[in-house]
Amino acid sequence: MSDANAVAAQHEVSSYADAMAVLKDPVMVQALYDAGRAVMADALITLHGEEHSQRRIVEFGVFGRGFFRDYQREVFPAALAPVLAPYVQAGRADLIELGYRVTMNLTADLAGIDRRSGTVEETEALLQIVRTFSTGATLAHSTLDHDAVNAAVAAAMAQFDDRFLEPSIQRRRQLLSAGEPLPNDVLSKLLTSDRLQLADDVLRREIAFYLQAGAHSTANATVHALHNLLEWVDGDAARRQRLVDDPAWLQRCVHESLRLHPASPVALRRARRAATVVGLELAEGDLVTVNLHAANRDQLVFGADAERFNPSRELDAGVWPFGLTFGYGIHACLGRDLDGGVVAKPGAELQMGIVPMMVQALLKHGASWIPEEPPVDDPNTERAHFGSYPVKFDLDLVA
Numbered sequence: 561m562s563d564a565n566a567v568a569a570q571h572e573v574s575s576y577a578d579a580m581a582v583l584k585d586p587v588m589v590q591a592l593y594d595a596g597r598a599v600m601a602d603a604l605i606t607l608h609g610e611e612h613s614q615r616r617i618v619e620f621g622v623f624g625r626g627f628f629r630d631y632q633r634e635v636f637p638a639a640l641a642p643v644l645a646p647y648v649q650a651g652r653a654d655l656i657e658l659g660y661r662v663t664m665n666l667t668a669d670l671a672g673i674d675r676r677s678g679t680v681e682e683t684e685a686l687l688q689i690v691r692t693f694s695t696g697a698t699l700a701h702s703t704l705d706h707d708a709v710n711a712a713v714a715a716a717m718a719q720f721d722d723r724f725l726e727p728s729i730q731r732r733r734q735l736l737s738a739g740e741p742l743p744n745d746v747l748s749k750l751l752t753s754d755r756l757q758l759a760d761d762v763l764r765r766e767i768a769f770y771l772q773a774g775a776h777s778t779a780n781a782t783v784h785a786l787h788n789l790l791e792w793v794d795g796d797a798a799r800r801q802r803l804v805d806d807p808a809w810l811q812r813c814v815h816e817s818l819r820l821h822p823a824s825p826v827a828l829r830r831a832r833r834a835a836t837v838v839g840l841e842l843a844e845g846d847l848v849t850v851n852l853h854a855a856n857r858d859q860l861v862f863g864a865d866a867e868r869f870n871p872s873r874e875l876d877a878g879v880w881p882f883g884l885t886f887g888y889g890i891h892a893c894l895g896r897d898l899d900g901g902v903v904a905k906p907g908a909e910l911q912m913g914i915v916p917m918m919v920q921a922l923l924k925h926g927a928s929w930i931p932e933e934p935p936v937d938d939p940n941t942e943r944a945h946f947g948s949y950p951v952k953f954d955l956d957l958v959a
């Protein structure tokens with residue numbers, strides 16, 4: 561029995577091996593969103609045991625046979641082209657704005673949120689709602705007034721429900737009653753599952769969680785990746801051409817960037833009973849911070865130059881080139897292969913991943929820095945994110 565008045569001890573692990581061990585230990589359960597229940601309660605990432613695995617199986621059903629091939633050949637190019645075109649025509653873009661617009665739409669499609677008008681205003685409205693959700697989800701680390709954040713989350717939930725979720729549910733119900741096929745998305749899987757019947761509020765938070773999980777991390781990863789690649793190119797035309805001509809190499813470079821910039825620098829777990837984990841004697845309720853940022857720079861695994869961007873580094877078999885950026889264990893990212901792709905196998909069609917495909921498209925349009933407008937750090941977060949990232953599209957750079 562635990563002592564209800566005892567204060568939970570807080571530990572941290574930062575080596576690659578300890579991080580993996582904590583993330584895969586069934587005693588250790590999700591704790592990062594404890595203060596963000598208004599938006600995160602019962603979302604997949606907060607569950608464990610049977611409830612987690614049943615939900616995950618249903619939602620994983622989105623990635624059925626042929627999904628990645630169709631996504632790469634058709635879905636992604638069709639989604640990217642209309643968003644990218646006006647920026648290319650204007651000759652420049654802010655990569656943060658562009659990245660969010662693309663990834664918000666891609667993520668909404670995967671989650672099952674229809675955009676009925678297809679306008680920029682609609683994408684921006686959804687983005688604003690999702691930003692509010694994320695502020696609520698990470699309340700534990702926020703310096704903002706908690707009551708005010710929770711009130712904003714409640715208002716955003718109501719708006720989300722009216723404008724986006726309810727019409728998307730209704731459309732799917734109408735398709736079902738007309739005997740028409742449903743779109744392949746998480747919402748359709750949940751509405752038609754024989755295994756699960758989620759209450760309305762749980763369904764709402766689950767879809768809201770998907771929108772957060774996909775949009776921010778993909779947009780930020782794309783900006784960091786292009787940044788690392790432009791630094792690596794450093795004006796060398798042959799290096800730029802290699803990235804455009806060799807998708808496997810480009811993917812390798814993006815994985816190296818993902819390793820250095822995990823979307824969330826830490827994971828947090830709580831012991832659900834007393835146990836010894838990686839040598840730590842934990843009481844029930846004790847917390848362990850898993851420092852993914854440090855684990856991904858563990859010199860024992862990534863070598864003496866682990867802090868540096870070096871896409872040519874040699875790795876032992878079984879070590880992911882992107883490290884633990886997509887997590888590990890039961891909560892390992894469901895969008896990993898979709899976003900990061902799958903490491904090239906000889907003779908097989910390369911599954912690029914959304915982030916490498918976005919970076920490839922930007923480079924093919926001659927994306928490069930604007931010397932008089934350098935990127936600016938985001939002042940609203942302690943995390944290493946850019947607040948603005950101006951690029952120009954210089955077609956003279958493209959062979």
Ligand code: HEM
Pocket residue numbers: 590592604605606616670770773774775777778781822823824827828884885886887888890891892893894895896898899915
């Ligand atoms: C570069 C992009 C992304 C990164 C770096 C990333 C990273 C992560 C990480 C680290 C976790 C585990 C968190 C933990 O253990 O506490 C996670 C979980 C998850 N991610 Fe991602 N993610 C990305 C994109 C996506 C996308 C596009 C989707 C949409 C399909 C997605 C869906 C999920 C889901 C559903 C989970 C929870 C899985 C579970 O609890 O079983 N992620 N992600």
